[in-house]
Amino acid sequence: METNPCGLSVSAQSAAKPYNRFHSLPEERINRMSSNSFQMRYSRIHNMRSLFSLFSSDLAIDLGTANTLVFEHGKGIIVNEPSVIAVNKITNEVEAVGREAKEMLGRTPGNIVAIKPMKDGVIADFRHTEKMLNYFIQKAHNRKMMVHPRIVIGVPSEITQVEKRAVMDSAYRAKASEVHLVEQAMVAAIGAGLPITEPGGNMVVDIGGGTTDIAVISLAGIVYSRSVRMAGNQMDEAVITYLKRKYNLLIGERTGEQIKIQLGSAYPLDKPMQMEVKGRNLIEGVPKTITIDDSEIREALGECIATIINAIRVALERTPPELSADISDRGIVLTGGGALIKNLDKRIREETGLPVSIADDPLASVVLGTGKMLSDFKLLRKISID
């Protein structure tokens, strides 16, 4: 009977004489095996190396109201996601964090809530801030189980002792070996490249999601700082209210933000802009599309911009004269996502008569400045607030 006994006979043979098996292998397979063993040795060396690199994967985190960014020493920014967490109200389980959770804002079914646990520059919801922070740290580690990194976290200037403790504890629970806190305004200035260690006034205006933080820094210390609850979120709200009043059009938070980003300006644009907006008509109760232009959104943002400029004026008034003189030479640096409002720099320049510049990457200034602290422990010791 002609059967094909191949598989059977081989396994029977190898079971009977296991050590002779290699002798009958064709040359090509032997070569492949030796190259495999080379690969194994190589990958072992490689693993050792990555094991060593594990020990140096210190992290810098910008715990922002709108966005959380994580910077890894030697790598750069590895996480950049909205500070949003979606949880199941019934099971209390985390459904999504970051970008995915932000997509859910205003679209969740009854049992899921999308939460922004950082509000107005303070931690409004400890439990979820901790969960979110933990998620981002784990994501940064990317399953590197053995890492116990040092972590430096940029926190809002007006943080309370209890909030500080909560942030530090959650970083320790996420297996940090050392945790340091720094003020966002200070690291924003460092990230924007200001010479903050020199004796000379530097003014930084960080326009974030929940607050605008104004600080005057000299000799690595904060001489004046003030936080006003007027920033990106309030601008989104202003756009929503404006469209509701003028067009009876109801739009969501995310649409409000998109309109602000696309059309928002603080001073007339060289080239007018328009945009189509979809929402629900409040009177007819049906979806409707309208076209709006930049001048309308400028009007909508008017009060928000005026409040920010007013706070800058107050800061300038309260700054000691020697430092004021420095600021009038060096000017004001804008950081944070709000710095990207079109022509805001021009408007502040016009209203204060001072030079105004925007940081190179305003959304990343805080995390880049915090990241610098991972290799400058002397400065970190000077500025840390823990």
Ligand code: ADP
């Ligand atoms: P936080 O530090 O509070 O997390 P960010 O510095 O990340 O805040 O800034 C987030 C804010 O910046 C949001 O309100 C966002 O809408 C706004 N933003 C981002 N990009 C732009 C843009 N191009 N124009 C205007 N606003 C922007």
Ligand code: MG
């Ligand atoms: Mg910020």
